[in-house]
Amino acid sequence: MSPSDEPRGRQYLEKVRPEAMTHLLAFFRESAKHLEPKTRFLISVVTKTINYSPRGLRQYIKRSMEAGASRDEVIDAMLCAYPCAGLTKVCDAVTVLLEMNLPEGAAAAEWHALEGAASLAESQVRAFTAGGRKIAVVRHEGRLWALEDTCPHRGGSLSEGSAAGGVLTCPLHGWNFNVKDGSGAGVGRGGAACFEVREREGRAEVRIPAK
Numbered sequence: 001m002s003p004s005d006e007p008r009g010r011q012y013l014e015k016v017r018p019e020a021m022t023h024l025l026a027f028f029r030e031s032a033k034h035l036e037p038k039t040r041f042l043i044s045v046v047t048k049t050i051n052y053s054p055r056g057l058r059q060y061i062k063r064s065m066e067a068g069a070s071r072d073e074v075i076d077a078m079l080c081a082y083p084c085a086g087l088t089k090v091c092d093a094v095t096v097l098l099e100m101n102l103p104e105g106a107a108a109a110e111w112h113a114l115e116g117a118a119s120l121a122e123s124q125v126r127a128f129t130a131g132g133r134k135i136a137v138v139r140h141e142g143r144l145w146a147l148e149d150t151c152p153h154r155g156g157s158l159s160e161g162s163a164a165g166g167v168l169t170c171p172l173h174g175w176n177f178n179v180k181d182g183s184g185a186g187v188g189r190g191g192a193a194c195f196e197v198r199e200r201e202g203r204a205e206v207r208i209p210a211k
Contacts, residue, residue: 014186036067036196037063037067037180037181037194037195037196038064038067038068038069038196040180040181041060041063041064041067041069041181042060042064042069042073042074042077043077044056044060044063044064045057045060045061045064045074045077045078045093046077046078046080046081047081048060048093049077049078049081049085049089049090049093050081050084050085050089052085052089052092052093054096057093057096057097058096058100059191061074061096061097061100061102062100062193063181063182063191063193063194064077065102065209066193066194066195066209067194067195067196067207068196068207068209071097071102074097075094075097078090078093078094078097081093110131110207110208111198111205111206111207111208112130112131112205112206112207112208113130113203113204113205114128114130114135114137114144114146114197114204114205114206117137117144117197117204118144118199118202118203118204120137120138120139120144121139122139122140122142123138123139123140123163123164124138124139124163125137125138125158125159125161125162125163125168126138126159127149127157127159127160128146128149128206130206130208131206131208132208133148133149133195133208134148134149134150134157134159135147135148135149135159135195135206136148136149136157136158136159136161136168137159137197137204137206138163138168138179140163140166140179140180141166143197143199144197144199144204145179145180145194145197146194146195146196146197146206147168147177147179147182147192147193147194147195148182148192148193148194148195150192151170151172151173151175151192152175152190152191152192153170153172153173153175153188153190154172154173156170156171156172156173156175157171158170158177158192163179166178166179166180166185167179167185167186169187170188173187173188174187174188175187175188176188177191177192180194181194182194195207195208
């Protein structure tokens with residue numbers, strides 16, 4: 001099965017085995033709930049190296065670096081896949097990384113204030129601009145999560161959508177995104193970039209990588 005077939009295959013499984021898929025996807029979300037975004041994305045780099053998915057590697061290399069990972073951390077994640085992947089797949093994954101022309105060192109990123117975000121109620125969504133990026137911020141399970149405020153489908157503003165159960169829904173065509181990592185959560189394909197958020201002393205800040 002090619003990577004381009006995976007979304008259709010998942011949709012088929014969700015149709016013919018809805019209960020099993022619901023439990024399986026819930027398990028995946030629960031198993032990573034205590035991990036910060038950078039760690040989750042680096043783990044995905046490991047799995048995409050083992051399975052050797054160039055498209056998946058490009059997606060999660062980019063996400064891990066947007067979440068603050070350095071290029072060296074990405075390479076280390078690929079090397080950690082060696083016992084399962086073998087040297088050929090590791091080398092092929094590094095080739096994908098090199099073809100992306102990413103910076104040698106850590107991804108430059110700065111913390112930006114999110115004025116008023118700390119007062120958001122559970123499942124409330126609000127738009128912010130920080131570091132030149134438009135961001136949708138939502139509170140889920142008591143924590144703040146931030147996604148790029150642009151749906152990859154037709155550019156809808158995610159902050160104008162609704163949030164429930166950790167899923168943010170675009171108001172235009174109902175595409176769903178997991179607020180914790182920006183991954184697709186049902187309707188639609190692809191994902192939205194996510195950003196690390198921290199709260200301290202009643203203030204919220206978001207970490208935005210330099211473009």
